[in-house]
Amino acid sequence: MNVTKRVINLKNLSGLRSAVATSLRPFSAAAVMKSDDHKIDIQVGKGAPPERFGTDEEQATGMARLERLAALEGKSPFDMEPLQLMKKGTKTEPTVVASGAPWRLIGCQGPPGEDHELIWIKVERDHPYDRCPECGNVYKLSE
Amino acid sequence: MQLYPNHIVETSPWPIVTSISLANTLLSIVLILQGFNSLSLKISIISLILSMSLWWKDVIIESTYQGHHTTIVMSGIKIGFLLFILSEIFVFLSVFWAQLNAALVPEIELGGLWPPLGIEAVNPFGIPLLNTLLLLSSGATVTWAHYSMIKNTNKKETIISLFLTILYATIFTLLQLFEYYYAPFSFVDGVYGCTFYAGTGLHALHVLVGNTFLIVALYRIIKNHFTQTHHLGFELAIIYWHFVDIVWLLLFIIFYYWAS
Numbered sequence: 290m291n292v293t294k295r296v297i298n299l300k301n302l303s304g305l306r307s308a309v310a311t312s313l314r315p316f317s318a319a320a321v322m323k324s325d326d327h328k329i330d331i332q333v334g335k336g337a338p339p340e341r342f343g344t345d346e347e348q349a350t351g352m353a354r355l356e357r358l359a360a361l362e363g364k365s366p367f368d369m370e371p372l373q374l375m376k377k378g379t380k381t382e383p384t385v386v387a388s389g390a391p392w393r394l395i396g397c398q399g400p401p402g403e404d405h406e407l408i409w410i411k412v413e414r415d416h417p418y419d420r421c422p423e424c425g426n427v428y429k430l431s432e
Numbered sequence: 433m434q435l436y437p438n439h440i441v442e443t444s445p446w447p448i449v450t451s452i453s454l455a456n457t458l459l460s461i462v463l464i465l466q467g468f469n470s471l472s473l474k475i476s477i478i479s480l481i482l483s484m485s486l487w488w489k490d491v492i493i494e495s496t497y498q499g500h501h502t503t504i505v506m507s508g509i510k511i512g513f514l515l516f517i518l519s520e521i522f523v524f525l526s527v528f529w530a531q532l533n534a535a536l537v538p539e540i541e542l543g544g545l546w547p548p549l550g551i552e553a554v555n556p557f558g559i560p561l562l563n564t565l566l567l568l569s570s571g572a573t574v575t576w577a578h579y580s581m582i583k584n585t586n587k588k589e590t591i592i593s594l595f596l597t598i599l600y601a602t603i604f605t606l607l608q609l610f611e612y613y614y615a616p617f618s619f620v621d622g623v624y625g626c627t628f629y630a631g632t633g634l635h636a637l638h639v640l641v642g643n644t645f646l647i648v649a650l651y652r653i654i655k656n657h658f659t660q661t662h663h664l665g666f667e668l669a670i671i672y673w674h675f676v677d678i679v680w681l682l683l684f685i686i687f688y689y690w691a692s
Contacts, residue, residue, distance in 0.1 A: 339656055342585040348659045351499020356437060367437045387435055 374400035383418050383429040391415075392430075399424040437502040439494070446487035453480040488648075495664070496657045506664050513668050517675050520638070524679050527634055528686060531627040535691060542622065546691060551624045552616040556688035559611050563604050564684050567677045570600035574646070574670050585660055587653070594650045597673070601643040608636050624691075631687050635679055642676045645669040 333350050337343030345357045359366045377400060378384030386395055392413045399405040405423045412419045412428045419428050457480055460473035495501040501509075535546045542548035554560065577593035580586050612629075619629040649666045652658060658666055 337656070339587075341587050342581060342590075343656065343659045345659050345661055348656075349499060349662065350497065352437065352439075353495075353499040353502050353662070356502045367435055369436065389435065 376401060377424070378427040378429075380418060380427055383427040385429055385431050386412060388412075388414075388430045395419075395428055397421040397424065397426055397428075400426065437504045439500040439502070439505045441494070444487070444490060446483055446490065449483040450480065450487060453483050456480075492652070492657070492665075496652075501662070501664065506662075509664060510668070513671065517671065520675065524631075524634065524682075527627070527631045528682070531631060531687060531691075534623040534627055539623075542624075546624075548622055548624050551621060553692040554611065554615065554688060556684065556692055559607055560684055560688045563607055564680065566600045566604045566607075567680050570597045570604075571674060571677045573597040573600065574673055578666070578670055581653075581658070581663065581666070582660060590653060591650065594646065594653065598643060598646050598650065601639060601646065601673075605636065605639055605643070608632065608639075628687055628691075631683055635676070635683055638676050638679070642669070642673045645672055 334343075334347045334354065337347045345354075346361070349357050355366050372384075372386065374384060384400075386393060392411055395410045395412050396407045397405075397410055398407050399421070408421055408423055410419055410421055410428060412430055414430050417429075420426065421428075453476055456476035457473065460470075460476045463472055464470055538544050538546045538548065547553045573593045574597040577590045577597065580589040580593060617625045617628075619625050646669050649669045652665060
């Protein structure tokens with residue numbers, strides 16, 4: 290397993306999205322540590338001298354570091370808000386949902402209003418598109 | 433790319449191994465009660481301690497070295513720990529209930545008295561009072577350690593005060609052992625002995641667990657795992673230690689002072 294460490298601090302925060310581990314794909318069964326499936330790219334700080342406690346900027350790693358550094362700038366790197374849709378997705382213009390994984394679960398309530406009860410749909414990367422069985426909304430994963 | 437702050441844990445054998453060890457421990461206790469030897473229990477307890485240590489080692493790797501513990505994950509862990517403390521409160525509640533049920537209206541077989549006829553209660557103002565002072569001081573020193581970590585980031589001070597806490601906890605345990613050895617009554621001496629040793633024994637086990645937790649926190653402080661703001665393992669150890677302290681105060685009042 291190749292582990293490369295890259296020092297990320299406040300200065301190069303904008304290059305972060307590309308730097309984040311392509312290997313952090315927890316839905317894949319390959320998350321079990323097998324040979325050289327993927328490189329692991331963990332952000333580390335520059336560390337602190339042993340006589341005192343480190344600050345989060347110096348010592349946090351990985352996802353916690355991403356979150357902490359972004360919070361220092363007042364924003365959050367995670368996509369936690371529900372997706373507000375203005376219109377229904379169609380086959381020609383599917384609703385694109387952000388994901389880096391091979392599949393993602395979407396809860397559909399019949400946008401633009403809340404037309405029907407919440408239905409969970411599994412949107413897979415190798416399907417051309419996935420539809421909600423109740424309202425026909427078309428979903429597709431992003432790159 | 434991971435767009436969510438939650439932590440999806442990788443496949444791990446430790447939950448099933450811990451469950452099996454725990455099941456073996458309980459079944460071994462049943463075997464001992466049926467007259468078999470204690471080999472099975474020794475193996476089960478060792479395997480239980482090993483599997484718990486290996487599991488928590490993995491948690492430390494995930495948090496300190498891989499950075500999976502975002503704010504949401506930390507919040508989930510804190511809630512889980514508080515629920516665990518709640519369940520421990522209920523365990524102690526059951527022991528206190530047993531004691532008070534027997535003691536508030538003493539049976540005629542005991543002589544209608546509490547302590548029962550023939551039982552020489554421990555003087556609460558001897559070693560138990562010293563133990564109370566030890567635990568209260570350890571609560572103060574552990575708060576000192578936490579403050580010096582947050583406010584001054586003075587690592588030496590944190591290490592010294594945490595070491596003092598662990599020292600007081602160890603002295604408490606040794607004093608309890610001394611008391612147990614030289615006590616005038618034992619576990620099988622009627623309902624007084626039974627409830628007394630069940631309560632103080634359960635508490636002593638919790639002191640050992642809390643002490644171990646604090647020792648692990650001290651080790652991690654020395655090895656620079658914690659930062660000034662992110663030290664969940666240390667904070668949880670402190671919460672657990674305060675819980676142990678409060679239970680001792682209740683024990684002291686109800687089992688030692690009022691019961692004599």
